[in-house]
Amino acid sequence: MSDAGRVGATIGVDIGGTQVHGVLLGGDGAVLAEARVPTPQPETDDVAVPDAAGHDVAEAVLAVVRELRAAGGAQPPRRVGIGAPGMVDREGILRFAPNLPGASGADLGGLVSEGIGDLLVDVENDANCAALAERRFGSLRDVEHGMMVTLGTGIGVGLVVGGRVEIGASGFAGEAGHMIVDPAGPPCPCGRRGCWERYASGGGLGRLAREAAYAGRLAHVVATVGGDPENVHGEDISTAALGGDEGALGVLDELGWWLALGLANLVTVVDPERIAIGGGLGEAGHLLLEPTRRAFGALIEGGPFRPPIEVVGAALGERAGAIGAGLMARADRSP
Ligand SMILES: [Zn+2]
Structure with missing residues (x-):
């Protein structure tokens, strides 16, 4: 393309x-x-x-x-x-x-x-x-091999290979939100279970947040939404994390780990020099990048034996x- x-x-x-x-x-x-x-x-x-x-x-x-x-x-x-x-x-x-x-x-x-x-x-x-767009104007400018990962309702991935966006034989390359990361995981609208985007998207953040709320790790956030863990959404975590809430930061750490897991898997296929993370996590985005980088460094194959791979925020936002x-x-x- x-x-x-x-x-x-x-x-x-x-x-x-x-x-x-x-x-x-x-x-x-x-x-x-x-x-x-x-x-x-x-x-x-x-x-x-x-x-x-x-x-x-x-x-x-x-x-x-x-x-x-x-x-x-x-x-x-x-x-x-x-x-x-x-x-x-x-x-x-x-x-x-x-x-x-x-x-x-x-x-x-x-x-x-x-x-x-x-x-x-x-x-x-x-x-x-x-x-x-990121290849032309943003964080992947001049990158020959890279990935754009958009966190929204699901996860969208665009692969830059040889300076071009690679769309595959049928146009379906980069459907990586539906990589299965846990075959026994929660059902996905695609009809299977445990897809990456059930854990690491904006929607996945809501699910991880409610799990943490039911487990009693988000007392303050639960109080701000009226006391019912079911009412905790991803935006509540972003807001609380920006305010320094330990429980909310813990959920972002968890989200970062799942995000890094999928990225590390994709690295074995694409061998990128840079990965840009964008999408709807909004202002809390920078709070997600740090735990993601930490986990990514530990999860990547042969980390010490390859050039560093940058994980950066996307430049063009929504x-x-x-x-x-x-x-x-x-x-x-x-x-
Ligand atoms: Zn799926």
Whole structure:
């Protein structure tokens, strides 16, 4: 995947678990305007059954695209890139979307093209888009072999191999959130058990937090949410950790260990020089990087016998996916 053949301003849209976020991306890569709407929540949680969710998501994307085209002035951009969570094939079909139930099988590009004529729409995996953006403008700039790891509802991984984002034979490379790290672990929406993202994503943080709350290790945090451990969420841990709460910092240590475990596994495959961590953990991100680096150093194969691998924060924040989608839309794919 490359962004060769630049064609002026484009629109990039990132479909996240909670919001659909779009940017109007200038030819120089500057973000000229932003728009966001809530991600439609499906009526089913059966990921294998396609339903209206694909249409609902496409409508949300269209709302964002319309707003950004209006912001584009007299010559609204025609090129739109969409970053979608899950397995997006080389034709842009969202084949399987564990974290967007009901949308599996959706032709989002087709639906968006039907909604607004005269658009050129490309769809790509959201993490691959984020990797493209970080490679171009962010923490993976000039990196030949690297990984972009986005922690959100799940975990998205974009692999930079030989300076390019590697998408694999079918387009499905980097679906590493669904590496199984414990076959006896909690069920995953993908239909299996113990996937990495059950432990190390933003969603995984909530699960680890509730475990710690039930075990009595988060007394202060539980008190702040009204006394019921079930009400503890990832954001509560981030907030408490920023305030120095020992229990919350302990949960981030645990999250860091699980994150490092998956990274160490991926290192055996990719041999990266740098790993960028981004996504929705927000302001507590730096509190996660330290325990992650510590555990990573201990878990990595042959640590003393290889050059150091940097684990850094992503530079573009929550905009990475949308910026990357906008970059991807620049590629001239016309015959
Ligand atoms: Zn899974």
